[in-house]
Structures are given as C-alpha cells and as structure tokens.
Amino acid sequence: MATGRTHRPATRSRGIPEATVARLPLYLRALTALSERSVPTVSSEELAAAAGVNSAKLRKDFSYLGSYGTRGVGYDVEYLVYQISRELGLTQDWPVVIVGIGNLGAALANYGGFASRGFRVAALIDADPNMAGTPVAGMPVQHTDELEKIIEDNGVSIGVISTPAGAAQQVCDRLVAAGITSILNFAPTVLSVPDGVDVRKVDLSIELQILAFHEQRKAGEEAGAEAVAADAAAEAAPTDAPVAESAAEAPAAPAVRAETTDRKGPDGDVPAVMPA
Amino acid sequence: MATGRTHRPATRSRGIPEATVARLPLYLRALTALSERSVPTVSSEELAAAAGVNSAKLRKDFSYLGSYGTRGVGYDVEYLVYQISRELGLTQDWPVVIVGIGNLGAALANYGGFASRGFRVAALIDADPNMAGTPVAGMPVQHTDELEKIIEDNGVSIGVISTPAGAAQQVCDRLVAAGITSILNFAPTVLSVPDGVDVRKVDLSIELQILAFHEQRKAGEEAGAEAVAADAAAEAAPTDAPVAESAAEAPAAPAVRAETTDRKGPDGDVPAVMPA
C-alpha cells in the first residue's frame, strides 16, 4: 500500500481505526459501481468480493460507522454510498493544488478519479518559468511565485507534491506555511512537517522493491539454487548466531564488511529523482 | 500508503514480517544517501531520523535480517546497503514491462527510481496501434499483440499495469498467462489473480480520500460548524440506533434512503478511469 506517516499519533479519529478508513474508499468504489448498475442492495459477502476483502472484515468495518445494514437482507447501496461519502468528507468539495508538473504531475492533473470524488484541481504549479501559461489538462500552469496567493484565494488545504526529490521539502515548507494541512507526496523523500499536518506518501519504486522481495522468495522456493542455499543458512541461525555468515554466496567474504560489497554497480544511482 | 493485497496468505516469507519488508526500501534509500556522502557508520537513532521512523522499530527490523550492527558504534553503511539490497532481491536485475502508456505510463517509463535499483524497463506496451513505434523515454512503444512474446523473450516476471480501469483485468489475465507472477497495479480496480501471483495496488484517488477524512476531522475539531453537528449526531447513536438518522444535514430526509442522496453530482463520475 502506499505508505502513510505522520498521522496524528494518539487521538485516533473518533473511534474509526486507521485500517478501516483506508478501506472505505475501496468499498465506496465497489458500491458506486453497483449503484450505476442500479443494484438496490448487497450482502456483505457480495460487496466484500467486489472490494477484494473478506466479509467479516467488511462487516466489522461498517460496524464502526453505525448499523447501516438490515439483518437477513444486506445493505442498501445508495444509502451506504452516502454514509461512506459523508464519513470520508466527500460530500464537500476539496480544492487541491498540484505542485510539480512533470510527467507525473500531468498524469495526476488528467486523472479522472480526482474530479469524480469531491476533489477539484484548483491549480497546477511549477517552478519552471517556461511552463507558466502552458495548458495541461485544460488548465494553465502557474508559477511557484503564485503559490501562497493561490492557496489563500482558493482556501486550499490539500496539496500534492510531484516535484523532483530535491525540491520537495522546500515546496512542502511553503505549502505548510501557506496553510496547507494535508499533503500527498510523490517525491521519494521523507518530508518533515509540523504537528497537525498530515502527510501520505506514494512511492513508486518502493512498491516495486516489495514485489521484488516476494518474487525472489518465490524463485528460491522450489527451484534448487542459490536462493535456497541462502535461506537454509539463515534458517540455521534462529536467534543469536555469530554475527556475519548467512551471507551465503555474498561477494564480500563472510566476516569482512566495512567496504567491498561492490554492489551499486549498474548505474550511478542516487536517491532517485522524479520525472521532472 | 499504497495498498497491498493478495500476498501469500500464510507462509510469511521466512520470518521477516511484512511491515518490516515494506520499510526496508526506506532504509535503503536513506543509507544510499549516506553512502554517497561517504558516511561510514550510522547509529539506529540517526538512520531512523533519516528514514522517518523511530529507532526501536528500526533496530527490531534489522534484527530480523541478522546482527549487522556493532554495539557501542552503530551500523556500517556500505555493509547494510548490501545486506538490505540482497534481502530485497535487488542484487539481481529485474526486467519489468509497463502496460498502458498514457500520461502515467509515460511518467513511470521516465521515472529514474526504477532503473537505479535493479529494475530495468524491458518494454512499454500499449493497445493503441497508433502509438506503436512512438518513442517514450527513449524506447519504442510496442503493441499489445507482442505482449506474450516480449515477456517470454525477456524472462519478465514483474508487470506494471497503468491502463484504464476497464482494460486492467484483461491485461492482468494475459500477463499472468504469459508467466508474470508479480503485478503493480495503478488502475483503480480490484484484480483477481490465481494463487502464487502477487498484486500490489497504488491508487491515487484512495490516498486523497484518506487525507480528506483526516482533514475533515481536523476541521470539525475546534471550529464549531456543520462538521461538529454531524459528529455529535453520530456520537448519539453509539450502537444500535434506529437505522437512518445521524445523517445530520443530509440531503435526503433522515429515514428515506433507497434513492435520493443526490451526491454523485459534480460530474458523471464512474469508477474512475486512468489517464489513458
């Protein structure tokens, strides 16, 4: 999942678990689809299947919102759509600004899923003076200089950062100073923000790395190869085994360390920078 | 966080908790930055700050990988970079295909963070025949017809789906049939895949909805307005209150339901479709 951080520590939002909140949009999407097909009611079983979760979890999730179902029947689709929308705050209109209009920023600006759920792109902002005025998704890109004014004039409280990593913290600081209290960060950096500001992070390369981890495990599972050897070595050291080893066929000799480990080879790397 | 699903149910990959795996890329990025600045060692405290987590968590995470630190000193940066890379499977090269070269697909193709960490974009694939041959990120787009051949020829096991929602399941089926076992899905749909195939989902609009939820809570917290009223109403119906109500200033009359709730207004909506 895209990883979140910096939510308010304690004070969990009036009883609804964070994990549940993260699933509400999923239910909402499934319900909207049913609603379009004019399905009047769904059982937890059916809806759970459509949302890709199990039904007990779904029922428990809904129980935090109230008793919105009918025993023996199921849930009224339209009614639930409304209740979840309200709970998520989607019955009101949220203006958002997107800062950093590179490939990704443009993709976001064009993304239909925003406009369709109570989010309105109030402005596209970029630091490149040459982009100013260029229309993206039918909207002129504005220069960073205008940032504070735009936010104030439109009462924006949610900002999306899709700048290169190097610019992200600086942009973030300006957004926060201008009054933004929720940030969706696509730049591969850890943002530091004052208390009271929410940051959620979406990191494309992290997701791939997690997949690679599992992929590697699959490969080593039945095929008899290096991966298996590594597994076995690690297995043999359950708790407090001698420090190094389990490094299997590592390039550096078992106990060496403190240099070598040549990896980093293929290219120059760097903490990765976003499109532009 | 981008949301994950469909990991293998039990059989958690040889002891390393999923939550830990999800943080390893974060540590890796912080370590890479230190490595570039030629910092030789870090304490858990420093590294944790750089990665945006707390130090106890970081130490516990590392303890699942083995004892790679030195008491009284800290961790050797290069050595840790290597160990984490190896654990994540990044010491090998992972060819990936990106299917759906719209705005988002193009952003992904251009994203430096992939190439820099063991991922190699093997092909860009799109269903639009007019795109075939067009270079994106210095690489010609290929037609969907070639999908199976490309995957086989390159031994690709990871696929990225950035097509519109409507096409995603179909593309997914073909990828899986062609031998792909890990999928990163950007389309706003639940994909169903056979056992043994991993799917991770990144959903832009879901992240915004989660932010909106918290944003709404903040607004209702001290300011005395409609948000507060809604909260109070909900509060008054702790467990088994009469079905409808707590709808506060809802558009539909309290007990009505089964239609109305006009929301869905602003635009035509629809389960949202990706850029293109």
Added chain:
DNA sequence: CGGTGTGAAGTGTTTCACAGCT
C-alpha cells in the same frame, strides 16, 4: 432461514526498557 453486528480469540506490529557487547 439468511445475513448482520459483535464479543472474544488469535495474530501481527509497535513500543518499552534493559541486558550485554564493543
């Protein structure tokens, strides 16, 4: 009956706090 709503049990994750190594 059929399906929701929910205590209670189970599982996973985070945090604490300190023993033990360098």
Added chain:
DNA sequence: AGCTGTGAAACACTTCACACCG
C-alpha cells in the same frame, strides 16, 4: 560509555463464531 539486540508488554488489526433480528 554508548548503542545494539531483544524479551516482554502494550496495542492494533483480523478472524472466528454465534446471538439476534428482520
């Protein structure tokens, strides 16, 4: 003296299983 590594406690989330109700 300082910092890691880790049991144990606290907390969060999921799953079970069944009472209850329409």
